[in-house]
Amino acid sequence: MTVEGTTERVLRLLALLQHRPSWTATELAAELGVTDRSVRRDVERLRVLGYPVHATAGVGGGYQLGAGTRLPPLLFDDEEAIATAVSLRLASGGTVAGAGEAALRALAKLDQVMPPRLRAEVRAVHGATDTLTGPGVEIDQELLVTLARACRDAVRVRFRYAAREGGESERTVEPVRMVATGRRWYLMAWDTGRDDWRTFRLDRMREVAATTWRFKPRPHPDPVAYVQRGTTEAPYRYLARVRVHARPAQVQELVPPQVARVEEDRDGWCVLIVGGDDLNWMAVHVALVPFEAEVLEPPELREAIARLARRLTAMAEPT
Incomplete structure (x- = not known):
């Protein structure tokens, strides 16, 4: 034989x-x-x-x-492959804590070897399925798989990117990691045209294509911290720093990481860092934090909180 x-x-x-x-x-x-x-x-x-x-x-x-000391390659029949791919797609959406990144890596491996007829079946199941999650921006799963492979294989990616203020530009990047905030997906990558690290929202990316140009991964910031800083500070007109009399963990339970950062301070205090374009909106949300607090900056936020306090006092008085 x-x-x-x-x-x-x-x-x-x-x-x-x-x-x-x-x-x-x-x-x-x-x-x-x-x-x-x-x-x-x-x-x-x-x-x-x-x-x-x-x-x-x-x-x-x-x-x-039997079970061994390491996981050997597995064989799937058609039904098993479809069920596994669908489950991985759902897990990659962040509904399972800590599973999103691993699910994307596994989905990229499975999608690479899956026959076209099975890939079409998976897309059909996914297209006919909704998940009961909070409001967010829906991302095409093919885009997630493309970027997951590029991060894994260390290959450059080209795409068109829509800026926040309008207009599009051609970008070529060296992708490092995708980060899901619960509402949106972001890509942290080295922008070869800007010669610096950048954060890209996946829902603003168009015509995404992985190239065959491999790159040597360079030292990079922590992706989660970098994306959090970019999403809570960079895009906004105002950046507020509020000192809160509570432990960081207590504040983090109330404020989502995609909304604000929390830093350790001395004597049982922490600092809440939040960005925004509307001072009145920021004043309301800062006032809702159920701990003793003081606004460090900007002074405009202190004025907005004072106006809010006067308005609330007037509303509480009997007519």
Whole structure:
């Protein structure tokens, strides 16, 4: 038998072992159309590849695929592949804490080898499914897979990017990591045209294409902290710093990370850093923090809070 024939038979043997808990050598030989001796040789080949195939002798004995010290490659039939891909797509949306990034990596691997007919089935299931989550910007899953592969393989990405104030520009970047805030997805990447780190909103990216140009990853800031700083500070007209008499963890329970940053301070205080374009809106939200607080900056926010206090006092007085 040729090497190709032997390889195909070993893969069939693996699929059989994954299909049910235990097989006798005679049963496997009948399924594969070979002798018991050939079954034993193929079992040894699987063991060399890292698959822990256990054998028990005597009546009721046989071969069983067990758990090993590392995860070997798995074989999926069509239904299993579709179910796995759909589950990974849902997990990549951030509905499972800590699973989004790992789900994207696994989805990128699976999508790379999945036949077109199965990929179409997965898209159909995803297109007919809604998830009950908070308001956010929906991102095309193909875009997520493209960027996940580019981050994994360290290849440059080209796309058109819509600026916040309008207009589009051509960008070429070296992607590092995607960060999901719960409402939006962001890409942290080295912008080759600006020669600096940048944060890009995925919903503003168009015509995204991974190139074949590989790059050597360079030292970079922490992606989560970098994206958080960019989303809570950079885009806004005003940047407020409010000293709060509480532990950082207490404030973080009330203020989402995509809205504000919280820094440790002395003597049981912390500093809340939040950006905004509307001082009245910022005044309301700062006033809702249920701890003793003082506005460090800007002075315009203190004036807005004073106006809010006068208005609330007037509303509370009987007519």
